[in-house]
Ligand SMILES: Nc1ncnc2c1ncn2[C@@H]1O[C@H](COP(=O)(O)OP(=O)(O)OP(=O)(O)O)[C@@H](O)[C@H]1O
């Protein structure tokens with residue numbers, strides 16, 4: 001089985017973060033491992049508290065996973081501060097871990113701030129240059145460049161982000177009118193279209209997308225194909241999103257279709 005490592009933060013409500021990543025890895029058929037950098041006290045309504053671990057905590061977990069289990073791909077999610085981002089960038093480069101997908105999480109679906117202001121520079125200078133793919137959503141793409149959101153300028157923004165060093169940029173479009181993701185590989189743009197599912201149960205869609213993308217890279221697919229399949233997995237997880245879980249926007253359900261096809265729900269409900 002191929003292996004993927006998530007370096008990210010816990011969401012106690014399990015809609016996003018490390019918990020969403022593990023579900024997405026399972027959905028995509030890879031063995032998921034984790035390096036926890038912080039934990040949130042969070043539910044579907046909001047983020048109540050954030051507790052960050054010292055950067056060394058991340059480093060030791062990544063080393064432990066790498067020396068025994070290994071990783072065919074790595075994804076980063078919420079890294080919260082500059083010290084953690086620097087430590088993760090140094091460790092991933094030192095251990096020569098392949099297929100790094102960086103999801104520069106900045107703001108939660110519920111509106112909470114998940115990245116300290118001075119940490120943006122660490123993403124730009126330290127983590128992006130070692131990434132195979134970065135996956136900001138449209139708002140994050142502009143914020144990373146200190147620019148105001150303007151959908152007309154999305155291609156310029158992708159070019160500017162690519163110039164910071166990642167091999168590929170995928171600007172995810174979950175919050176845009178078209179719902180299309182945009183891939184830029186340094187030469188050409190590819191629009192990745194797909195169904196848009198209303199219903200608002202999309203908490204964790206970004207985490208699911210970047211974990212699926214890392215999984216498909218671990219499985220050896222080229223970036224464009226991996227990005228297409230990642231959008232399919234994320235869209236399907238939104239389609240099966242769990243409105244009945246919590247009072248806020250429901251968590252995505254990465255395994256919804258798989259369980260339905262296996263008849264699991266029917267068996268449980270008798
Ligand atoms: N309503 C939707 N229907 C179909 N696909 C969606 C929908 N919302 C998001 N997606 C897909 O999910 C993936 C993540 O997109 P999005 O732009 O929402 O990321 P994000 O804002 O980082 O996510 P999050 O809200 O979890 O932080 C993308 O592939 C996007 O196209």
Ligand SMILES: Cc1ncc(COP(=O)(O)O)c(N)n1
Pocket residue numbers: 009010011016017018040042077078105107108109110114202203204205206207
């Ligand atoms: C621990 C953690 N990581 C990532 C997100 C972003 O996900 P979303 O934007 O869907 O809230 C989150 N809310 N919590």
